[in-house]
Amino acid sequence: MGAHHSRSQRAIAARVVWARPMTRPPPPVPFKGQAGPRFGGLGLCSGGWSFCSSPRPSRRGQRDPRRMEISLKCLPGGRAPSCGNMMAQSDLDLKETALKEDLKFYFMNPCDKYRARHQIPWKLALQILKIVMVTSQLVFFGLSNQLVVSFKEENTVAFKHLFLKGYSGVDEDDYSCSIYTQQDAYDSIFYVIDQYRQLKNISLGTLGYEHDGSGLKICKQQYRKGGMLPSDDKPNIDVSTETDCIILKPQELASKNTEVNLNSSFFNLEFYRLIQVKISFKLKGVALQTIHARELPDCYAFQNTITFNNRAHSGKIKIYFNSDTDIQECKEWHILSSVLQKNSLYILVFDGFVILNCLASLILCSRSVVLALRLRQRFVNFFLEKYNRCVSYTDRMEFINGWYVLVIISDVMTITGSILKMEIKAKNLTSYDVCSILLGTSTLFVWVGVIRYLGYFQTYNVLILTMQASLPKVLRFCCCAGMIYLGYTFCGWIVLGPYHEKFEDLNTVAECLFSLVNGDDMFATFAQIQQKSMLVWTFSRLYLYSFIILFIYMILSLFIALITDAYDTIKKYQQSGFLATDLHEFLKDCGNVSYRKEQTSMPFICCCRRQQSDDNLILIN
Known part of the structure; x- marks a missing residue:
């Protein structure tokens, strides 16, 4: 009886000790993350394992009644067979509360985060x-x-006027100009040489020669020796090519020996086996207009190439001009500013x-x-x-x-x-x-x-939600429509390419068809087809009409319908509520979670509070 009475007294004393409120609250335990403060934890107290302090007190100095009940039931000598399960369930509840608090804070906008914890929105700023x-x-x-x-x-336009004889100021096609006689070919080549020689006297720009030893380089590419007579139906041509080059430096062009060099056998061109003549030279210049914009001037190096293209041997030599520009550091400049x-x-x-x-x-x-x-x-x-x-x-x-x-x-x-x-x-x-x-x-x-x-404002986030909802369907739709588009592209290139300039290559065909989808330049596309072949002309009409009807009246309308359907769905969800996922259901009952800081003041950017409940907010990431 004495021992039993002693145990009863100790149990009563333990209950009194555990029921006594704390005179000083336990220090907060910092948590590394986005959650609020965590208090207390599981510790070893006198008499066994128990919670030594309140895990999340509602006010300072008060204990959680749920924890108090668990602590009393789990003292040594008690008869609580479900003590371990109750403590595990309590740990799970605390973990759930903390997780809900962290999740709600994560999905807040910057203003709500400031109201909750006075966290300044540094990323927004x-x-x-x-x-x-x-x-x-x-x-x-x-x-x-x-x-x-x-x-x-x-400078490119100036070079064309300086070095291309008879240049009209407008390129004929992808080439600058063309010649049709042998005399025009010789005159054009010698014209380039003469203009290069007297460049400093005729140019209006700040141009000069490069002093790295380069000059005017002339190369001719032609087939190997062969024979061809106009009356002979059996041409004798070696298809292997050979290339010969000469270099004319500015100092040599200024001397009298230049005329002897120009009369050499190199310039005796056999046009029936000539493939191309390429003239390349390098010039330098200074851009002084940057000074007016209060910037240091730039030095430029122009690598110019003039190509006389005779690959087709059709009686027409196309002249191409190409200028590659590199910006270089100006060496040893002196600017008085x-x-x-x-x-x-x-x-x-x-x-x-x-x-x-x-x-x-x-x-x-x-x-x-x-x-x-x-x-x-x-x-x-x-x-x-x-x-x-x-x-x-x-x-x-x-x-x-x-x-x-x-x-x-x-x-x-x-x-x-x-x-x-x-x-x-x-x-x-x-x-x-x-x-x-x-x-x-x-x-x-x-x-x-x-x-x-x-997107944080419900009246402005319709575009974002519509794009998110329609994107998967739009991508699948574009994959199917792209197959039809590629089919029309290849078909138009192979059939209409020789008869229409907009169908000469695949890239141009794709651009032309895309412009037709948007309703641009329709009449010109129909009108520019050459009527040399009645069969091709008829096919072109069937091709263009079928493409326009299929893509404008069917595919494009369906494309717009997909986006409109997504927009209507979003508007319906905004009125009746969005479909709730597990995450939304989990966050529904966390609206009463309190934070360690209450709103006392807020910056001017957070002056507008939400009028609606946070439970119906859309999670936008």
């Missing part, structure tokens, strides 16, 4: 600042690139700030993606533990924020393009095209990313 800086950078680079492109194009140097320095500093801004955005978005993947893994593990089933693919993809991925790609491209731009500005790099592609594409992605923040 960086994106707004980045839009301004990246767009300004693109405008500055575009103005500079426009000067470069215009200088190249104007400090404004140009300061302006270049300011632009380099601005590009540096753009890189820092994009680097900070890249780090924050990458961190958010990593935390989202961890949160998804917690959600998957919890579902498997509590419900013994896997999370669907749709719910898994809710955690993949495509906007963050787009921002990361945009930041990488902007940083790379800004580095190239700084090298171009410092005259250490001359690749404008690569830099233009990087900066242009990154700016496109930045502005497309703005749609994400409009």
